[in-house]
Amino acid sequence: MSIVKIVEQALKDGYLTSAMEAEVGRICNAASELSIEEYMALDRLMGALLTGEVVVLPRKQFINVMEELVLAEAIAKVAEIEATSEQNLDVGDIAAYALNRLPPLYATTEEGANFQRARAKEELQEFISKQVKEAIAQSLNKPEFFPERQALGTSSKEEVISQVSNLLQAYAPEFEPQNDQGTSSS
Structure with missing residues (x-):
């Protein structure tokens, strides 16, 4: 799944799962350079996280x-x-x-x-x-x-x-x- 699709899903659902978060991290670490669309999506996600429009689901430690x-x-x-x-x-x-x-x-x-x-x-x-x-x-x-x-x-x-x-x-x-x-x- 791409960063843009993950962000769209998070905005639609209102939450970011740990799997989504891990996939964004994996993509960012693997890419030598992100596209403008990916930067814009990440910016949108950051704004949504700061306003509470999207919440990060807590990781259950076990x-x-x-x-x-x-x-x-x-x-x-x-x-x-x-x-x-x-x-x-x-x-x-x-x-x-x-x-x-x-x-x-x-x-x-x-x-x-x-x-x-x-x-x-x-x-x-x-x-x-x-x-x-x-x-x-x-x-x-x-x-x-x-x-x-x-x-x-x-x-x-x-x-x-x-x-x-x-x-x-x-x-x-x-x-x-x-x-x-x-x-x-x-």
């Missing part, structure tokens, strides 16, 4: 708490294996395999995320561990059909670890690993 729980479990198990053997495992493959076999636990508030974490630890921890173990076993037993394959958006193991770390920081800023007694390590 997380899948299951992702952070699976990642934490996978990272711990993979670290144990890699520390005691010559095996190199892909945390992303293991997490994806396990997540595809576990229920999602979405939350839109910190309170909801805490509730989902507590519920998962009480009701699903054994299932999470089982699925991660199964994912590791699957990973260890699979032949390397395509050794040249490259993980999405990465080119090195360090980048994967960095991405996992960034995901955990973004989705679980208050997450603290539990020590052996089950109490927080604060």
Whole structure:
């Protein structure tokens, strides 16, 4: 969709969705130069946003708490294996395999995320561990059909670890690993 059509749609509907906003941004970033019509449309949109004729729909922030729980479990198990053997495992493959076999636990508030974490630890921890173990076993037993394959958006193991770390920081800023007694390590 073009900028002009997006602006026309926003003016007609009275709102700008996050998808429309993202598409305008993508077009602007990709174009070396915008046309006069595109500049005029953007000017019209800016005016409509300033007057309230068009409103930006709020983005609903949400997380899948299951992702952070699976990642934490996978990272711990993979670290144990890699520390005691010559095996190199892909945390992303293991997490994806396990997540595809576990229920999602979405939350839109910190309170909801805490509730989902507590519920998962009480009701699903054994299932999470089982699925991660199964994912590791699957990973260890699979032949390397395509050794040249490259993980999405990465080119090195360090980048994967960095991405996992960034995901955990973004989705679980208050997450603290539990020590052996089950109490927080604060």
